[in-house]
Amino acid sequence: MYKYIKQLTSLLAVFVVLFAFANEAMAAKKSKTLKNTIKKGFVRCGVSQGLPGFSNADASGNWTGVDVDVCRAVAAAVLGDASKVKFTPLSAKERFTALTAGEIDILSRNTTWTLSRDADIGLTFVGVNFYDGQGFMVRKDSGITSTSQFKSGLSACVNIGTTTELNMRDFFTSKGISYEPVVFEKADEVVAAYDSGRCDTYTTDKSGLAAQRTKMKDPDAHIVLPETISKEPLGPVVRQGDSVWEDIVRWSLYVMIEAEEYGINSSNANAMKASENPQIKRLVGAEGELGAALGIGNEWSYNIITQVGNYGESYKRNIADTGILPDRGPNQLWTKGGILYVAPAR
Amino acid sequence: MDIKNTTKGFTNFFSGSSTFGKYFPQTLTVFVIIFIFGYFAYNAQVNMDNRGIDFGLRFLGEEASFDIQFSLIEYSGASSYARAYLVGVLNTILVAVIGIFFATILGVVIGISRLSSNYLIAKVAEWYIEIFRNIPLLLQLFFWYFAALRALPLPKEAINFFDIAYLSVKGLYIPKFIWTNFDIFFYSIIASIVAIIFVFKYARNQQEQTGKRIPSFLISLGIIVLLPLLTFLIGGVSLSFEYPLLTQLSKTIFNYIGGVAIIPELMALALALSLYTATFIAECVRAGIMGVTKGQKEAAASIGLTPGQILRLVVMPQALRIIIPPTTNQYLNLTKNSSLAAAIAYPDIVLVFAGTAMMQTGRAIEIVSITMLTYLSLSIAISIFMNWYNKKIAIKEK
Incomplete structure (x- = not known):
């Protein structure tokens, strides 16, 4: 009965929005997370404990990275200020509990979207902000240039509580290779153990390998093998059961990607308000009522683009210019040979 | 002891019917404990329901699909x-x-x-x-x-x-030790231990009754070395190393x-x-x-x-x-x-x-x-x- 009432109210809400009678308070009333975020004045965001390019804090505590930018985009959309984010560094093990227990409202921590995580444990994945795949790193002097040269008896260092642990097992088992998994809780410990010779190979997402390589004593002494053994779509996660919040986070990410597609960036967004193209005008808030549908101000997308930038800017700033992965690979727009293809914001 | 004294204090405080005074604090404590834990359990249940998480131990039977570096028993990723x-x-x-x-x-x-x-x-x-x-x-x-x-x-x-x-x-x-007929060797160890216990009991009795000391330590050492050794010689036990x-x-x-x-x-x-x-x-x-x-x-x-x-x-x-x-x-x-x-x-x-x-x-x-x-x-x-x-x-x- 209660469910019906809930569904009916949602339906009603949709109608109300359709007829443009909506006010922001309506959706805000429906979304506890949105209401709390506005009340608190900041977005609570869970990030990694330090992965260059994705979420990494500098000496003065400023967080940067493409995962960080997702949270900043949400803050810009909801609060109008991209700096109003409280970051909580989480280990792979803690991350989901922190989200389901309500310690954070967005988990943007290079987290792989899988069926069991999405369906089973009270989480909802909202989209993909980085297409990745698992790879292996070895020391250059080992003479190994491909995973086909792996032999039984290898030891592999890996981070606990990741899909990496499972993919690694699938990979080695399917090749009939027996191996020794050495599982650590923190990424820094994995790297330290690998660097000291405890393990022959270090395996995680390729972007992670590239990022961790920059942290090693002698980055040139290590190579990332060419093979990719799994699909790792990384993206932000929210709690199940707050669809308004889920939509806000999803579309904050999508707007960044769509802005790049339409050539809108942080420096030309203001000029684009006078564009002839209605889609561009909608994205910079000069036309339409996209924000109201989400229960937030209509300047939301304009704020994201001017304060955080489009996806391409974020990628360049955090991943390409830092030398982690200069080539965008699959994380290029679909119009340019990549697989970044998002639903249209209209 | 302190708890009893406190209870006594309570009893005096409540006074009147002594049976009531005797059992009331205990019953109250039990109810408070049940209430607190019940509340925690209920609260967890409600929150998990709201977030679409169910509770159960069925997952224990599912395939683990991860490997473990070091194990004392047979284990592979296909285990539960x-x-x-x-x-x-x-x-x-x-x-x-x-x-x-x-x-x-x-x-x-x-x-x-x-x-x-x-x-x-x-x-x-x-x-x-x-x-x-x-x-x-x-x-x-x-x-x-x-x-x-x-x-x-x-x-x-x-x-x-x-x-x-x-x-x-x-x-x-x-x-690595590679045994053949390990069970025979194992039983001989158990037999030795039983024998040694008897020797010690006997030695103590002898000493208490006659004052004579029996070199029980040497005898035990002999038993635990000789008996297992015998299994190698005539029991068909053998040991090789990898x-x-x-x-x-x-x-x-x-x-x-x-x-x-x-x-x-x-x-x-x-x-x-x-x-x-x-x-x-x-x-x-x-x-x-x-x-x-x-x-x-x-x-x-x-x-x-x-x-x-x-x-x-x-x-x-x-x-x-x-x-x-x-x-x-x-x-x-x-x-x-x-x-x-x-x-x-x-x-x-x-x-x-x-x-x-x-x-x-x-x-x-x-x-x-x-x-x-x-x-x-x-x-x-x-x-x-x-x-x-x-x-x-x-x-x-x-």
Whole structure:
């Protein structure tokens, strides 16, 4: 009965929005997370404990990275200020509990979207902000240039509580290779153990390998093998059961990607308000009522683009210019040979 | 006793009907406890429902699909989560047993050394205790794992022990025993132990009744060596060894294959736990020995016992009564501290079950509860054993 009432109210809400009678308070009333975020004045965001390019804090505590930018985009959309984010560094093990227990409202921590995580444990994945795949790193002097040269008896260092642990097992088992998994809780410990010779190979997402390589004593002494053994779509996660919040986070990410597609960036967004193209005008808030549908101000997308930038800017700033992965690979727009293809914001 | 007094106070306070006063506080306490736990359970249930999480233990039967570095029982990624749990528990028990064994030996030696009349020995023992007791265990663990063990050579330049064991950064490789008819050998050991118990009983009876001393130690040694040896000669038991073999995996990667590998994570954890806990046990031992009055030692010396006999026959039996209860605490601490294993990749219950399994299933509440219950059971088991031992050595008033 209660469910019906809930569904009916949602339906009603949709109608109300359709007829443009909506006010922001309506959706805000429906979304506890949105209401709390506005009340608190900041977005609570869970990030990694330090992965260059994705979420990494500098000496003065400023967080940067493409995962960080997702949270900043949400803050810009909801609060109008991209700096109003409280970051909580989480280990792979803690991350989901922190989200389901309500310690954070967005988990943007290079987290792989899988069926069991999405369906089973009270989480909802909202989209993909980085297409990745698992790879292996070895020391250059080992003479190994491909995973086909792996032999039984290898030891592999890996981070606990990741899909990496499972993919690694699938990979080695399917090749009939027996191996020794050495599982650590923190990424820094994995790297330290690998660097000291405890393990022959270090395996995680390729972007992670590239990022961790920059942290090693002698980055040139290590190579990332060419093979990719799994699909790792990384993206932000929210709690199940707050669809308004889920939509806000999803579309904050999508707007960044769509802005790049339409050539809108942080420096030309203001000029684009006078564009002839209605889609561009909608994205910079000069036309339409996209924000109201989400229960937030209509300047939301304009704020994201001017304060955080489009996806391409974020990628360049955090991943390409830092030398982690200069080539965008699959994380290029679909119009340019990549697989970044998002639903249209209209 | 205090609780009873408080209850009495309550009774007086309520006065009136004595039966009411007697039972009311207890009933109230029980209800409050039930209410608090009931509220927690209800609250968890409601919150989990709201977030679309269901509660159950069915996941234990599902395929774990992750590998574990080191296991005492047969395990592969195709085994169930329940099996992975068992692997974790056994690894925890293993490191706790090793830790307790070495911590006890080291603790007793250091404790006695601290009371030594030799200035150097006493000072060394004192410094050891002060240093290891006052540095956090986690830091010691990191030191042994990341600093000390890491200084070991790579497998290719491993430290060689007589061509049968090799120590490298990847662990200590020792030969593996390959038995034929192991069961016969095993039964012979059990038979020897039973025989030795009889010998000791008989020797004691003889000494008490006739005053004659039988060299029971030598006889026992003979039994435990000869009987198993006999199974080799006529019982069809044989033993061969599988030696670890240095194998080249790539241009610069070498590893030992075959034999038994004692992983560096286990060595570092056992080392850190033993060295740390030994300091506390040493202090318990010192307290125990100092708790035996000087007159006891003097009396023992006056009837002509040697210093060794004084320690073994007069001081220790009395000191043990003081030593055992606080040492039980240290055993419990050591067992619980072994959960720090997760920091250095030793696959104990926290790493395997409350770590990987929890992440893969997302069943935080179930898994944390099971893990807590496991530690509780381990601790209670240790307590029961130590309390039994404590009762056994307590003064028996006849």
